[in-house]
Every structure is written in C-alpha cells, then in structure tokens.
Amino acid sequence: MINTLNTLVRKVPNWLLYLVGATYPAWLLYAGFTGGLGVDPVKAMEHALGKVGLQVLIAVLLISPLRRFTKFNFLSWRRALGVIAFFYILLHFLVWMVLDVQIISQVKADILKRPYIIVGMISLLILLPLALTSNNLSIRKLGPRWRKLHKMTYLAVALGGVHYIMQTKGFEYEPYIYLAVVLGLIAIRKLPKKRAGHPAKRQAA
Amino acid sequence: MAHRWTNDLTHDDVTPKSAYLNRRQLMAGMAGLGLAALAPKAQAASDLTPTDFDVITQYNNFYEFGTGKEDPAKHAHRLTTQPWSIKIDGMVDRPGDYALSDILSKMTIEERLYRFRCVEAWSMVVPWNGFELKDLLDLAGVQSSAKYVAFETLYRPDEMIGQKSPFLDWPYVEGLRLDEANHPLTLMATGLYGKDMPKQNGAPIRLVVPWKYGFKSIKSIVRITLTDKEPPTSWNKSIPGEYGFYSNVNPEVDHPRWSQASERPIGGGFFAKRIPTLKFNGYEKEVASLYDGMDLRKNY
Incomplete structure (x- = not known):
C-alpha cells in the first residue's frame, strides 16, 4: 500500500505541483473580484496567502519526519513545495505592500519599526536565497554548503509562526498551535537515531 | 432633547460650501451657547457617502x-434581543432596570451620518439611527458626584458563542468621561439605514462615539453605571500598551503595530485607495475642546 503510494507520489511531475500551486493565488484573485472573499478582499487575500504559505512550509518540514517514522516518502515533492511556499509568502508581502499599505513611505516606516513586520521580513529574506538555490545546479555548485544553507528553513518557518502570533489582537489559540507544530517538527529532528547511517537513504534507494 | 446636532442624509447631493459653513456655525453655536434647539436644520448634505448596507x-x-x-454575520442570529432592558446604576437619582421599550417611548430617533474609524485602520460611513446618550442619562438623573460612565455588553455565551473563547475577559466593558458621554455627538444607536439594528452590529442598542476608534462604541448594552472613577475598559485590560482609555482617532499617534495616519475605506474592492485619517475622525471642531491641555500622546 505504502509502496504503491510512494510510487505514485514519485510519478507526479514537478510541473504539475507548480501548476496546482499557482492555481491557489489565481483562485484568490478571481474570488476577490467576484465577491468570494467578502467585502475586504485585500485583507482576506493577504491573510490567506500568509497562512497557506505557512501551512505549505509546515508540510515541507513534515516530509523528513514522515519518512523517518512512517514509510511515507514525499521527498520528491519537497523542492516544489518549498518554492511554492516562498511564492505564497512573497505574494503575501506584495499584497500587504501594494494593496494594503499602498503608501511607500508608510511601507518603509512599517518595515523599519513594527516588530511583527520586521520578524516577517526577516523570515522572507531568509527564504529568498533558499528559493533561489532550489535547483540542481546550486546543489552541485554549493556542495555541502547547500545543506547547511537550507537548514535555515527551520529558522524562517519558526519566525513565520512568531510573526503570526505577533499580529493577533486578543488571545487566539490558532497561531500558538501553528508555532507549537513548527517547533515540534524541528525538535523531532533532534531525536537520537536508532542506528548509524541514514535510514531514509535506504528507503529512497 | 433631540436635534442638538444635525446633518443631512441625502448624500447624493453635492455639498454647497455655504451650507457646510452653516453647519459649522451651527456646531459652534451649539457648543458655545447650547442654542441648538433654536438653530435651523442644516439644509445641505454632508459630503460623506454611506458605505453599502451589505458591507456594514x-x-x-x-x-x-x-x-x-464575517463571524458576527454568521453567528449573531442566535442572539435574542427581546425582552431587553438596561440596568442603570451607580451615581444616579433613579437607578433601576429600564426596559428598552420604555426608553424608546421617551426618545426621538434621529438619523446621524457618521464616519466610523476602526483602530485597525479601516473605515466606513454609517447612517445610524438613535438618540443622544445624554437624553438617557437625564432619564436616570446623573448625580453631581459622577465623573465617568461605564458600559457593559450582554454576557450570554450560549447565544454569543465567541464568549466561550478566552479571547477577551468577558463581558466586554467600555467607558467614557461624563463630558464625552454628554456630548451631542455621542449616540445610543438603535438602527442603521432606517432599519432596526442588525444583530451583528450590536442589536438592539449600542453606543456610537464617532470621534473615537470603533471599539469604544460598545454593542448590545445591558448596563450603564455612573461612577467617579475611570472605569476599566476591555481592550485596555487586554493590551494596555496598545489601547488606552481615551482612544480618540488621531493620525499623529500611531498604534504600536501600524500607522494611524491613513485608513482603508471598506467596500471598494481590491484597489480601494487609502485616505488620510482626520484628527478626531473629522469631528475636531466639535470635540477638540474636551481635551484642552491634555497630552493626547500620553492619553491615547
């Protein structure tokens, strides 16, 4: 069963993942113009892109523990999911800047002095080089440094969770649950491995 | 006493400047001499365009x-608003439970087209129906020792399902200084667009203080207490560094997490342009004197 699923997962071409990923913002845009996002489509789109971006990043963080603790293997999706998540977060920022705040002096002021914006910006800036190096050429060129660089994902996603908590008004459970899941997925990687070597490698072979 | 403050709801008229000035003179007369009852009703329209009913x-x-x-529009139908009474207590001559129907039988309902500015930097223009809070306070007879008015929203978690979450310390409470409460702009609203107050907007009766951020305009009021101490207010209790007691709309004093210099009018779709926020939400002439000598940066 698992093997069949893993085979199917591997067979999904990357372009299909990117296509599916791109339909979401396109749908948001369509819904926003046709009333599907309520009376304030700007905020609705801004929040949806941020939240779904965080969710996709969480999915990215889930791939390696899934491989380790179950036999599900979504490794072949990880790059595409990471790039799609970056794309959502970038759009989240652009909607905030262009459609929400609009006034460029106010955008600058917010980026420089609002702590929750600063945290979000740092997260986005960390994701930028990761997205730019999500290709085979970069992996070859950077060698062992590539793995090191891409471990920054943990920090970026954690900051995304913190950014989500910081923008709430009263007390809400949801953003704390997100951060707890993110921190849990990072911590789980620190669990001691039962045997030497990389069990995932054998599985993937 | 109704019609102390007047505006005109026929918004599709263009405002002749003379008439607009006339309205200002009316205001000045009101504030200075209390002659509003003698002043003629302003002829001209305000230049405000009301936000669509569906958006509000x-x-x-x-x-x-x-x-x-969208949650209030989804869940507010559970709220039962009949019967409804407001307990008025504290420093008043005639404390007690005032049935809303009795209150309304003594009031003249007016229409007031007000700007509405949320602390979250969005805004609407709302045609409210209601009566001045002062008229209600006069019913109860405010004692000379009273300095503040405290308000409380209904607490009924079975109907108000958000109260089951610890989002805020329920019930919601708000407060005004007595001179703010007595100001002719301060409205007890019972409807909008000529209809009974929709439940999601604070049925059956809510406060509207147009020169303050929206959260001061407490909804579904069940209790009003006259007191000599500054009453606690919900958002101030929750995040004191962000929400003060006064919460006057002020483009010069930023919220710690965003600028208050401009606002997004709701209802304009994706490309609605921001507009500058006006001091006291555009009611500076009418209310600025209430805060003479006060540091509005400290008393945010």
Whole structure:
C-alpha cells in the first residue's frame, strides 16, 4: 500500500505541483473580484496567502519526519513545495505592500519599526536565497554548503509562526498551535537515531 | 432633547460650501451657547457617502460572535434581543432596570451620518439611527458626584458563542468621561439605514462615539453605571500598551503595530485607495475642546 503510494507520489511531475500551486493565488484573485472573499478582499487575500504559505512550509518540514517514522516518502515533492511556499509568502508581502499599505513611505516606516513586520521580513529574506538555490545546479555548485544553507528553513518557518502570533489582537489559540507544530517538527529532528547511517537513504534507494 | 446636532442624509447631493459653513456655525453655536434647539436644520448634505448596507453588516468586529470579520454575520442570529432592558446604576437619582421599550417611548430617533474609524485602520460611513446618550442619562438623573460612565455588553455565551473563547475577559466593558458621554455627538444607536439594528452590529442598542476608534462604541448594552472613577475598559485590560482609555482617532499617534495616519475605506474592492485619517475622525471642531491641555500622546 505504502509502496504503491510512494510510487505514485514519485510519478507526479514537478510541473504539475507548480501548476496546482499557482492555481491557489489565481483562485484568490478571481474570488476577490467576484465577491468570494467578502467585502475586504485585500485583507482576506493577504491573510490567506500568509497562512497557506505557512501551512505549505509546515508540510515541507513534515516530509523528513514522515519518512523517518512512517514509510511515507514525499521527498520528491519537497523542492516544489518549498518554492511554492516562498511564492505564497512573497505574494503575501506584495499584497500587504501594494494593496494594503499602498503608501511607500508608510511601507518603509512599517518595515523599519513594527516588530511583527520586521520578524516577517526577516523570515522572507531568509527564504529568498533558499528559493533561489532550489535547483540542481546550486546543489552541485554549493556542495555541502547547500545543506547547511537550507537548514535555515527551520529558522524562517519558526519566525513565520512568531510573526503570526505577533499580529493577533486578543488571545487566539490558532497561531500558538501553528508555532507549537513548527517547533515540534524541528525538535523531532533532534531525536537520537536508532542506528548509524541514514535510514531514509535506504528507503529512497 | 433631540436635534442638538444635525446633518443631512441625502448624500447624493453635492455639498454647497455655504451650507457646510452653516453647519459649522451651527456646531459652534451649539457648543458655545447650547442654542441648538433654536438653530435651523442644516439644509445641505454632508459630503460623506454611506458605505453599502451589505458591507456594514458583513464586516464586523463583534468578538462575542467570533474573531473573523464575517463571524458576527454568521453567528449573531442566535442572539435574542427581546425582552431587553438596561440596568442603570451607580451615581444616579433613579437607578433601576429600564426596559428598552420604555426608553424608546421617551426618545426621538434621529438619523446621524457618521464616519466610523476602526483602530485597525479601516473605515466606513454609517447612517445610524438613535438618540443622544445624554437624553438617557437625564432619564436616570446623573448625580453631581459622577465623573465617568461605564458600559457593559450582554454576557450570554450560549447565544454569543465567541464568549466561550478566552479571547477577551468577558463581558466586554467600555467607558467614557461624563463630558464625552454628554456630548451631542455621542449616540445610543438603535438602527442603521432606517432599519432596526442588525444583530451583528450590536442589536438592539449600542453606543456610537464617532470621534473615537470603533471599539469604544460598545454593542448590545445591558448596563450603564455612573461612577467617579475611570472605569476599566476591555481592550485596555487586554493590551494596555496598545489601547488606552481615551482612544480618540488621531493620525499623529500611531498604534504600536501600524500607522494611524491613513485608513482603508471598506467596500471598494481590491484597489480601494487609502485616505488620510482626520484628527478626531473629522469631528475636531466639535470635540477638540474636551481635551484642552491634555497630552493626547500620553492619553491615547
């Protein structure tokens, strides 16, 4: 069963993942113009892109523990999911800047002095080089440094969770649950491995 | 005493400047001499265009029904508003439970087209129906020792399902200084667009203080207490560094997390342009004197 699923997962071409990923913002845009996002489509789109971006990043963080603790293997999706998540977060920022705040002096002021914006910006800036190096050429060129660089994902996603908590008004459970899941997925990687070597490698072979 | 403050709701008229000035003179006369009853009703329209009814009723912060903007429209139907009474107590000559129907039989309902500015930097223009808070306070007879008015929203978690969450310390409470409460702009609203107050907007009766951020305009009021001490207010209790007692609309004093210099009018779709926020939400002439000598940066 698992093997069949893993085979199917591997067979999904990357372009299909990117296509599916791109339909979401396109749908948001369509819904926003046709009333599907309520009376304030700007905020609705801004929040949806941020939240779904965080969710996709969480999915990215889930791939390696899934491989380790179950036999599900979504490794072949990880790059595409990471790039799609970056794309959502970038759009989240652009909607905030262009459609929400609009006034460029106010955008600058917010980026420089609002702590929750600063945290979000740092997260986005960390994701930028990761997205730019999500290709085979970069992996070859950077060698062992590539793995090191891409471990920054943990920090970026954690900051995304913190950014989500910081923008709430009263007390809400949801953003704390997100951060707890993110921190849990990072911590789980620190669990001691039962045997030497990389069990995932054998599985993937 | 109705019609102390007047505006005109026929918004599709263009405002002749002379008439607009006339309205200002009316205001000045009112503030200075209390002659509003003698002043003629302003002839001209305000230049405000009311936000669509559907927008006003589908985009609400009424956390008693959930934290999403659409939650109140979804969940407020559970609220039962009949019978309804307001307990008026504290420093008043005639404390007691005032049935809303009795109150309304003594009041003249007016229409007031007000700007509405949320602390979250969005805004609407709302044609409210209601009566001045002062008229209600006069019914109860405010004692000379009273300095503040405290308000309380209904607490009924079975109907107001948001109250089951610890989002805020329920019930919601708000307060005004007595001179703010007595100001002719301060309205007890019972409807909008000539209809009974929609439940998601604070049925059956809510406060509207147009020169303050929206959260001061407490909804579904069940208790009003006259006191000599500054009453606690919900958002100030929750995040004191962000929300003060006064909460006057002020483009010069930023919220710690965003600028208050401009606002997004709701209802304009994706490309609605921001507009500059006006001091005291455009009611500076009418209310600025209430805060003479006060540091509005400290008393945010």
